[in-house]
Amino acid sequence: MAATLRDVADHAQVSMRTVSNVVSGYTHVSEKMRAHVLRSIEELDYRPNPVARTLRTGRTGVVALIVPEIDVPYFSALARDMINAAATFGYRVMIDQTGHDHERERDLLTGNDRTMLFDGILFSPLVTKLELLEMNSPTKMPLVLLGEHDFDGRYDHVAIDNVRAAQDAVQHLLDRGRTRIAAIGAQPLEQYATPQQRSAGYETALTEAGIAIEPELVREAEHYSRADGYDAATALMALPERPDAIFCFSDLLAMGAMRAVFDAGFSVPEDVAIVGIDDIEEGRFSRPSLSSVSLDTAFIAERSMERLAARIDDPDRAPEQIIAPHALRARESTAIAQSP
Amino acid sequence: MAATLRDVADHAQVSMRTVSNVVSGYTHVSEKMRAHVLRSIEELDYRPNPVARTLRTGRTGVVALIVPEIDVPYFSALARDMINAAATFGYRVMIDQTGHDHERERDLLTGNDRTMLFDGILFSPLVTKLELLEMNSPTKMPLVLLGEHDFDGRYDHVAIDNVRAAQDAVQHLLDRGRTRIAAIGAQPLEQYATPQQRSAGYETALTEAGIAIEPELVREAEHYSRADGYDAATALMALPERPDAIFCFSDLLAMGAMRAVFDAGFSVPEDVAIVGIDDIEEGRFSRPSLSSVSLDTAFIAERSMERLAARIDDPDRAPEQIIAPHALRARESTAIAQSP
Structure with a gap:
C-alpha cells in the first residue's frame, strides 16, 4: 500500500x-x-x-510569470533566469503570455482570472498607468511588478532606471560624434510607460547636448519587433536629410534597423551608428555586432523572486522598489567616431 | 457573503x-x-x-511543457504556439526547463517529480533512448513527446522527419554546386536522437551524390548554441582544405558559424554557403539572411496539444505518431551557385 x-x-x-x-x-x-x-x-x-x-x-508551489510575448528574446532570457531563481526558493513557474490583450492583463491584475492555481505573480505588464489606477479591485494575490510601471508604490517593483538607460545610449552616440540621431520605438503619449521613459531619456540627452528634437527623426513602433525596426529605419533612410545614428528602444528593433540600413545601400557604423537596449545574445554574433544597454535579467529574476517568496510568506510587508543595474556595451555598430 | x-x-x-x-x-x-x-x-x-x-x-487545467532551454529561439517559438494552442483547449501552460539535467528529465518521465500539479505533459526530452528503455516505471501522467524520440510507439509522439530534413538541407547545398560540405552539430554515437538522425541525413545525401564522408569536416557541438557554431566553424576555416559549405544542425549554430566565417576573412555565400534547421526569425534579418529548413511549430503545437487533451479525457486510447511537415527556405546564405 x-x-x-x-x-x-x-x-x-x-x-x-x-x-x-x-x-x-x-x-x-x-x-x-x-x-x-x-x-x-x-x-x-x-x-x-x-x-x-x-x-x-493552501499553496501550490507554483508562481506565475506573466509576459507580453515569451518568444521575444528579452522575455525568454528573463523566463530562463526566473525559472532558475524560482527553483532556489522551491517554486515552479507557470508562464502566461498576454500578447497585446489588455483584457487578459486586467483579469490577472484584478483577480478576475478564474483559473488561478498559483501562489503569486511576477508580472511584466503592458497596461497603462491610467488603466491601473482606475482598477477598483486590485488582486489580493502576492504580486511583484517587473518593468517600468511603479503603480504609486502599491506593489513590490523591480525595474531598471529606464530614462537613464536611454540617456546613456544616446550619450554614447553623441560621444561618437553623431549629431543627427534618430529614435525608433516611440509611441503615442500617455499609452505605455516604457516608450515614454525611453523617449524622455532620448530627449534629455539631446537637449543637454544642445541639439534640437526633430520630429521627423522620432519613429513609432508598435511591437518592438525586427519587422517594426526594419520599416522605421527604411523610412528614416529615405529622408532628404538622413540620420547619422539611430537609437532603438530594443535590440530586436535594432536588428531590423541594421538590415534596413544595408538594404538601403548604407553601412553600419560608417554611415549610421546603431545602438539598442536589452543586450540579447543575437547582437553579439550579428554583423556588425550590436552596441546595446545591458539589463541584468539574472538580477531582476533573483530579486523579484526573492520579493515574491517573502510576500507569499508575509502578505502585509511594505512594498519595496528595487532598481536593477544597467551598463552600456559598446560593439561594432557604433565603433567608428565621426569627425565633426 | x-x-x-x-x-x-x-x-x-x-x-x-x-x-x-x-x-x-x-x-x-x-x-x-x-x-x-x-x-x-x-x-x-x-x-x-x-x-x-x-x-x-481531479484536474488542474494546467499542462506542463518541458523543454531543455526556454531561451533557445526554437523552443521559445514553440512555447508561444503551445500557450496559444493550449488556450483553445481550455488549458494553461506551465513551462519547465530541464537544462541539461538528465536526472530532472527522468524524474518527470517516471513520475518521481513530487510537485506535479498538472494534468499532462508535453515533453521535448534530451534523454537517450537507451535510458528511457531502461526506465522500469514510466509515468502514468498523460504524455505527448515532441522531437525525435519515438520510444517504441509507447507514447503519443509529434515530430518532423529529421533524417529527411537534414538530407534536404544537404541536397540544397549540392544543388548549389558545393562538394566539400561540412556538418556542425554531430555528437558521440548513441547519445541523443536528434544529432544521430541529422548526421544520418547528412551522410545519406553525400553518399547518394557519390561524395565520401570526411571525418575532419564533421564537427561536434554540445549545446547547439551560437558559441558552439562559432567555435566549430573557426576550426573548419583553419583546415588546410577548407569546406565550401556548412550544414548546421540548428539555426543558432549557423548564426555563430556565419560570424566565424567572416571573422576568418571569408564571405558567405561566396566562399562558404551555410544552411541551418529551425527557420528562426533571426535568420530572416541577419546579413546574409540564412537559408534554413522550416519546422512548423504551430502545427507541432496544435497537434500535440490536441493529442494531449484527448489522452487526458481518455487515458486508454492508442498512441499516435504524427509527422510534422518541413520545408527548405532558400535565402542569401546559399544564394550563389558555384561552377564545378
Missing part, C-alpha cells in the same frame, strides 16, 4: 506538519531536519498527492 | 456538476448551456476556489 504522510511522520518520528513543511519546500525547516525527513520519504517511497497537499497547505 | 457553486447552480437552475463542468472548461458542455451558466456566474460574481475545484475534478 502506498505510504501516507502519517507513515513518513511515524518513521521519521516528527510531526505530520514537519513532513508537510519539508514536502512543500518551506525554507524555515532546518537543513538537518529536511535531510532527516527526506531520508524517510525516500525509504518509504512516499509520493505526496499534490492536489491534497495543495488543499492542506 | 461569497457565492458558492450551489448558489450558481440554484440561480441557473442546473446541476452543480454542470456548473463545475463549465468552470473547468470542459468541451462537452454545449455553447448555449455554457453561456447560460456563465451569466449566473457573472451575476453572482462567483469566484471558484481553484484548489477546491482541483480536488473536486
Whole structure:
C-alpha cells in the first residue's frame, strides 16, 4: 500500500506538519531536519498527492510569470533566469503570455482570472498607468511588478532606471560624434510607460547636448519587433536629410534597423551608428555586432523572486522598489567616431 | 457573503456538476448551456476556489511543457504556439526547463517529480533512448513527446522527419554546386536522437551524390548554441582544405558559424554557403539572411496539444505518431551557385 504522510511522520518520528513543511519546500525547516525527513520519504517511497497537499497547505508551489510575448528574446532570457531563481526558493513557474490583450492583463491584475492555481505573480505588464489606477479591485494575490510601471508604490517593483538607460545610449552616440540621431520605438503619449521613459531619456540627452528634437527623426513602433525596426529605419533612410545614428528602444528593433540600413545601400557604423537596449545574445554574433544597454535579467529574476517568496510568506510587508543595474556595451555598430 | 457553486447552480437552475463542468472548461458542455451558466456566474460574481475545484475534478487545467532551454529561439517559438494552442483547449501552460539535467528529465518521465500539479505533459526530452528503455516505471501522467524520440510507439509522439530534413538541407547545398560540405552539430554515437538522425541525413545525401564522408569536416557541438557554431566553424576555416559549405544542425549554430566565417576573412555565400534547421526569425534579418529548413511549430503545437487533451479525457486510447511537415527556405546564405 502506498505510504501516507502519517507513515513518513511515524518513521521519521516528527510531526505530520514537519513532513508537510519539508514536502512543500518551506525554507524555515532546518537543513538537518529536511535531510532527516527526506531520508524517510525516500525509504518509504512516499509520493505526496499534490492536489491534497495543495488543499492542506493552501499553496501550490507554483508562481506565475506573466509576459507580453515569451518568444521575444528579452522575455525568454528573463523566463530562463526566473525559472532558475524560482527553483532556489522551491517554486515552479507557470508562464502566461498576454500578447497585446489588455483584457487578459486586467483579469490577472484584478483577480478576475478564474483559473488561478498559483501562489503569486511576477508580472511584466503592458497596461497603462491610467488603466491601473482606475482598477477598483486590485488582486489580493502576492504580486511583484517587473518593468517600468511603479503603480504609486502599491506593489513590490523591480525595474531598471529606464530614462537613464536611454540617456546613456544616446550619450554614447553623441560621444561618437553623431549629431543627427534618430529614435525608433516611440509611441503615442500617455499609452505605455516604457516608450515614454525611453523617449524622455532620448530627449534629455539631446537637449543637454544642445541639439534640437526633430520630429521627423522620432519613429513609432508598435511591437518592438525586427519587422517594426526594419520599416522605421527604411523610412528614416529615405529622408532628404538622413540620420547619422539611430537609437532603438530594443535590440530586436535594432536588428531590423541594421538590415534596413544595408538594404538601403548604407553601412553600419560608417554611415549610421546603431545602438539598442536589452543586450540579447543575437547582437553579439550579428554583423556588425550590436552596441546595446545591458539589463541584468539574472538580477531582476533573483530579486523579484526573492520579493515574491517573502510576500507569499508575509502578505502585509511594505512594498519595496528595487532598481536593477544597467551598463552600456559598446560593439561594432557604433565603433567608428565621426569627425565633426 | 461569497457565492458558492450551489448558489450558481440554484440561480441557473442546473446541476452543480454542470456548473463545475463549465468552470473547468470542459468541451462537452454545449455553447448555449455554457453561456447560460456563465451569466449566473457573472451575476453572482462567483469566484471558484481553484484548489477546491482541483480536488473536486481531479484536474488542474494546467499542462506542463518541458523543454531543455526556454531561451533557445526554437523552443521559445514553440512555447508561444503551445500557450496559444493550449488556450483553445481550455488549458494553461506551465513551462519547465530541464537544462541539461538528465536526472530532472527522468524524474518527470517516471513520475518521481513530487510537485506535479498538472494534468499532462508535453515533453521535448534530451534523454537517450537507451535510458528511457531502461526506465522500469514510466509515468502514468498523460504524455505527448515532441522531437525525435519515438520510444517504441509507447507514447503519443509529434515530430518532423529529421533524417529527411537534414538530407534536404544537404541536397540544397549540392544543388548549389558545393562538394566539400561540412556538418556542425554531430555528437558521440548513441547519445541523443536528434544529432544521430541529422548526421544520418547528412551522410545519406553525400553518399547518394557519390561524395565520401570526411571525418575532419564533421564537427561536434554540445549545446547547439551560437558559441558552439562559432567555435566549430573557426576550426573548419583553419583546415588546410577548407569546406565550401556548412550544414548546421540548428539555426543558432549557423548564426555563430556565419560570424566565424567572416571573422576568418571569408564571405558567405561566396566562399562558404551555410544552411541551418529551425527557420528562426533571426535568420530572416541577419546579413546574409540564412537559408534554413522550416519546422512548423504551430502545427507541432496544435497537434500535440490536441493529442494531449484527448489522452487526458481518455487515458486508454492508442498512441499516435504524427509527422510534422518541413520545408527548405532558400535565402542569401546559399544564394550563389558555384561552377564545378
